[in-house]
Amino acid sequence: MNSSTKVLIISSVMIALGIGLGVLLIGLQKGGFLTTTDVGGLPELARIQEQLRPLEACSLTYRRRDKRGQRRYPDSVFLKTCEWAEYTSVVIDVPTTWAYKGVGFEMTRGSMTEPWEILVEKKEVPFPDLKEALEHFAPLIAASYPERLRERRESDRRMDRQLNEHKREEQERKERAKDSYPE
Template structure:
C-alpha cells in the first residue's frame, strides 16, 4: 500500500497579508514617482543644466538667497487642462517651508521672457541650484539671458517681498487675535448680564 500524497502546504493568512502589504508599499511610491515625473516640469521631461560652466555666475549670485525653490514661466498643469505659472512673476519658496507657500516676486515687463520656463531647486541654502528645463521648449541662450537678468532683480526684490509677506502674516495674526478677544469679551459680558 502506497502512502497517500501529502496535500500542498497552505499559506497562512499572516503571510498573505504580509505579501499584500509589501506589494502595496512598492506600488504606491512607484505610482507617485511616475505621476510626479510625468507632470509638465517633472523629472521625466526636464534636464538639470545648473552645473553648466556658463551658468556659474548665476549660481554664485543666487546662492545668497534664502530660498530652496523657484519657478518661472508658463506651463501646462498636471492634467494639461489649464496653464499655471507666469512670466510676470517668480514664485520663490524659502527653505524649510512647503512649496504651496511660495512668495511671489513681480518681474518688470522689460525682464519678462515668454519663451523661458524653468524650475530651480536645492536641498539647502548651501547646496548648488538644480536648474530644470525642458530642452525642447526653452533654448539655452534665452534661459541664460533670462537668468542673468532675473538674478540681480531677485536678490533685491525677494527680501522685500518676503518681509512684506511676513508683515501681512503678522497683521492677519493680530486681527485674528483681536477678533477672538472681542468674541471672548462679548461672551463674558453676555453671560454676566443676567441677574442672579
C-alpha cells in the same frame, strides 16, 4: 500556504504595482521629476548662481507646469523662504519676454548655503533662452526680493496681531455673555 496568505500576498503585490505605476506616470508627465534635469552646475550659469545665492529663499519658480501640464503666470516669479516653520511666499513681477519662447524652470535648494538646482525640461526649453531669461531675471529678483520679503513678513505679522486681537475680543465677548442675562 493557506488561502488568506495567498490573498494577502497577491493584494500586496497589486498595491505595490499600482503605486509603482502611479509614480511612473506622475514622473513622466510634462514637468514631472523624470522629464526635468538639473542644469544648475553648468559653468555658464555660475554668475546667476552667485547673484541668487544670498537670497533668503530655497524655492524659485517661473512658469512651472500645473497638474494639467499647462504653464501659467508668464509675468511672475514665485519665491519661498527656507524656513519650514514659516511658509512665506513672495511674488516678483518679471517681463513676459521669455514666456512666449517656452521658458519655464524651477530652482530649489535645501538651505541658503547650498547651490541652486535649476530644474528644466531640456527637450522643451532651449538653453540659450533659459540662460538669457535667468540673466535678465536674476538682478531683478536680487534687487527686489529682500524688500518684498520684509513687506510680506510685516504684513503676516500685522495679520497675526489682528487675528489674535479678534480671538481675544471673541473670548471676552463670550465671557461677558455668560453672566449677562438676569436669572
